[in-house]
Amino acid sequence: MRAxxxxxGLAGPDLSKAAGPISxxxxxxxxxxxxxxxxxxxxxxxxxxxxGWILGGSLQSPKDFGNVLYYATPIVMTxxxxxxxxxxxxxxxxxxxxxxxxxxxAVLVGVQCKSLGSFQWIVALLAAMVFGGLWxxxxxxxxxxxNVNEVISCIMTNYIGMYLVNWxxxxxxxxxxxxxxxxxxATANIPKMGLDKIFPGSMVNGGIIIAAIVSVLIYILLNKxxxxxxxxxxxxxxxxxxxxGINARKNIVLSLLISGALAGIGGGLLYLAGSGKYIxxxxxxxxxxxxGISVALLGMSHPIGTLFAGLFIAYITVGGSYMQLSGFxxxxxxxxxxxxxxxxxxALILRGILQKFRSRKAGDKG
Amino acid sequence: MSxxxxxxxxxxxxxxxxxxxxxxxxxxxxxxxxNIALEGIMIMGGFCSILFINRMQDTLxxxxxxxxxxxxxxxxxxxxxxxxAYASINMKADQTISGTALNLLAPALSIxxxxxxxxxxxxxxxxTNTFRISKVPLxxxxxxxxxxxxxxxxxTTYIGVLILVISAILLYKTKFGxxxxxxxxxxxxxxxxxxxxYRMRYAGVAISGALAGLGGLIFxxxxxxxxNAEVAGYGFLxxxxxxxxxxxxxxxxxxxxxFGFMKTISATYSSIPWLINLKIxxxxxxxxxxxxxxxxxxxxxxxxxxxxxxxIPYDQGxx
Numbered sequence: 192m193r194a195x196x197x198x199x200g201l202a203g204p205d206l207s208k209a210a211g212p213i214s215x216x217x218x219x220x221x222x223x224x225x226x227x228x229x230x231x232x233x234x235x236x237x238x239x240x241x242x243g244w245i246l247g248g249s250l251q252s253p254k255d256f257g258n259v260l261y262y263a264t265p266i267v268m269t270x271x272x273x274x275x276x277x278x279x280x281x282x283x284x285x286x287x288x289x290x291x292x293x294x295x296x297a298v299l300v301g302v303q304c305k306s307l308g309s310f311q312w313i314v315a316l317l318a319a320m321v322f323g324g325l326w327x328x329x330x331x332x333x334x335x336x337x338n339v340n341e342v343i344s345c346i347m348t349n350y351i352g353m354y355l356v357n358w359x360x361x362x363x364x365x366x367x368x369x370x371x372x373x374x375x376x377a378t379a380n381i382p383k384m385g386l387d388k389i390f391p392g393s394m395v396n397g398g399i400i401i402a403a404i405v406s407v408l409i410y411i412l413l414n415k416x417x418x419x420x421x422x423x424x425x426x427x428x429x430x431x432x433x434x435x436g437i438n439a440r441k442n443i444v445l446s447l448l449i450s451g452a453l454a455g456i457g458g459g460l461l462y463l464a465g466s467g468k469y470i471x472x473x474x475x476x477x478x479x480x481x482x483g484i485s486v487a488l489l490g491m492s493h494p495i496g497t498l499f500a501g502l503f504i505a506y507i508t509v510g511g512s513y514m515q516l517s518g519f520x521x522x523x524x525x526x527x528x529x530x531x532x533x534x535x536x537x538a539l540i541l542r543g544i545l546q547k548f549r550s551r552k553a554g555d556k557g
Numbered sequence: 558m559s560x561x562x563x564x565x566x567x568x569x570x571x572x573x574x575x576x577x578x579x580x581x582x583x584x585x586x587x588x589x590x591x592n593i594a595l596e597g598i599m600i601m602g603g604f605c606s607i608l609f610i611n612r613m614q615d616t617l618x619x620x621x622x623x624x625x626x627x628x629x630x631x632x633x634x635x636x637x638x639x640x641x642a643y644a645s646i647n648m649k650a651d652q653t654i655s656g657t658a659l660n661l662l663a664p665a666l667s668i669x670x671x672x673x674x675x676x677x678x679x680x681x682x683x684x685t686n687t688f689r690i691s692k693v694p695l696x697x698x699x700x701x702x703x704x705x706x707x708x709x710x711x712x713t714t715y716i717g718v719l720i721l722v723i724s725a726i727l728l729y730k731t732k733f734g735x736x737x738x739x740x741x742x743x744x745x746x747x748x749x750x751x752x753x754x755y756r757m758r759y760a761g762v763a764i765s766g767a768l769a770g771l772g773g774l775i776f777x778x779x780x781x782x783x784x785n786a787e788v789a790g791y792g793f794l795x796x797x798x799x800x801x802x803x804x805x806x807x808x809x810x811x812x813x814x815x816f817g818f819m820k821t822i823s824a825t826y827s828s829i830p831w832l833i834n835l836k837i838x839x840x841x842x843x844x845x846x847x848x849x850x851x852x853x854x855x856x857x858x859x860x861x862x863x864x865x866x867x868x869i870p871y872d873q874g875x876x
Binding site: 233333343346354357484528 | 593640644648650651653654655657658659660661662664665666668669672673790793794796797800801838840841843844847848850851854855858859861863
């Protein structure tokens with residue numbers, strides 16, 4: 192009996208034993224080379240200087256590197272959200288909706304609960320976690336108890352979440368003149384945790400530290416606890432794990448709940464960053480949720496890998512924004528990222544070849 | 558009565574692109590290859606064909622130009638989808654990964670190329686919409702039916718319906734369809750009787766690419782006068798319609814029609830007097846299509862069954 196994930200289609204990729212960071216780095220090199228070729232096609236004279244911006248633009252000053260950390264924060268969280276679901280063989284394509292629900296939870300507390308004082312940002316972040324988690328509970332329950340494919344329910348909840356947040360913002364924390372949410376109180380902003388001293392002038396804040404801590408916690412949860420083992424077992428083979436006495440339905444719900452909470456924290460961290468971010472009332476899905484898919488894939492669905500993948504994508508994005516000085520469109524960064532992910536998919540075949548080679552060798556000996 | 562005609566025509570604008578793209582996805586997934594790249598392929602097809610219209614509209618116009626654009630859209634979509642086919646069939650890559658890569662690549666590539674090619678340097682590609690048929694000759698004069706089906710429409714609507722019928726026949730009544738389905742259910746068995754699994758899967762993905770590319774064109778032509786490197790998430794919605802429609806052609810059409818009608822209500826409630834009188838927030842209407850789909854799924858998903866071998870790379874050596 193094939194695992195449930197395969198029967199239902201649209202399975203999450205099994206990257207747990209992937210060829211490791213080496214294949215990711217190989218894919219990154221190929222992606223960057225493709226980027227270089229595109230730069231040469233676009234403008235041969237400035238290609239090398241543009242490429243230099245991509246590679247080194249983020250290292251120009253502490254401010255730039257601080258901004259890398261700032262941009263990485265939300266996509267590390269959505270990346271963790273998607274990666275966590277992948278590891279339990281669920282495809283959480285709904286991180287976008289959970290992200291914006293979390294953002295709303297954070298902004299609501301940030302605007303309305305000023306009496307909390309210095310605890311306000313913690314409560315706001317917890318609200319983000321709860322809002323994001325609860326929003327993923329819906330596809331979780333539908334999957335566990337009604338066999339609704341999580342991909343389709345996640346796509347639907349993305350849109351419902353977007354409209355719901357627009358509606359809620361308009362009726363609770365709305366600034367009419369600018370068509371966006373009200374600014375949060377100063378005490379609701381994530382503390383800088385000293386990072387502003389290291390990277391003066393940048394938008395960095397303690398959010399990246401929180402994201403890094405969460406990455407480690409998720410790693411421990413998945414790899415060092417019984418609960419994490421059960422979650423993975425359910426994803427790998429629902430029927431076998433049920434036979435082993437694991438409550439598969441409960442685990443599906445919990446796994447999406449955690450995944451959603453992670454995306455929700457991401458929303459909270461971005462909108463409490465004190466960088467002038469507001470929830471605009473417009474019909475656009477949050478792109479961070481979809482970037483999270485790329486981040487998770489590049490990080491091979493490993494929590495620590497995801498942290499580095501988020502940092503890497505933020506790194507070339509900040510560098511790429513400087514590339515515009517040489518007259519290149521910043522979309523080249525997306526082309527590079529897409530190429531990297533495409534070749535990262537190939538990298539898995541390397542593992543297969545290696546394994547075959549090894550087993551053949553073992554066979555010779557035997 | 559005129560409200561009903563209006564609603565019906567609007568429903569078609571939403572339904573046809575969704576249905577065409579979902580049918581495309583069906584061919585890919587029934588052959589055993591998951592295709593979450595539908596969104597990206599739509600964007601690529603839309604980009605190439607709208608760019609073609611933009612370049613040729615001084616010399617051509619109307620239905621001839623549209624037909625040529627349709628061919629361009631299908632060809633470019635099929636070509637782009639081969640990237641996904643190569644990764645998932647030859648390289649046995651994870652199909653979610655390469656699909657995601659294509660979804661990311663398409664908008665970036667089309668913005669990049671639009672800004673390179675156009676002298677204006679902007680990413681939007683404008684075009685003059687000369688494709689609307691206000692009334693089909695003769696047929697449009699039939700009372701009731703004429704107003705419903707043959708007025709204020711696009712050629713693409715009829716092509717969409719034609720594609721539905723052809724898809725159903727192709728899938729269920731031909732040798733090709735039988736082989737395709739076999740490759741999605743039990744590729745080893747198909748291989749053992751001499752069917753080339755690789756070739757069938759390539760065919761499935763290429764058809765999905767052609768139809769998704771066409772869907773991209775249909776979406777842009779019926780809703781806009783410029784292409785802006787996006788198709789409003791229709792590729793993902795088509796994926797939902799595909800699963801909602803249980804990977805079966807007529808069910809997909811039904812699912813697309815259902816969603817299209819709900820979407821019409823949410824988009825046009827302000828022009829329907831008795832809906833305004835209910836004094837419900839506009840946001841509630843906007844959420845209706847998605848909520849309604851979830852509710853229907855709760856009742857219809859119990860026996861949901863995807864093609865069995867979907868998502869599993871075929872390894873001839875592992876027979």
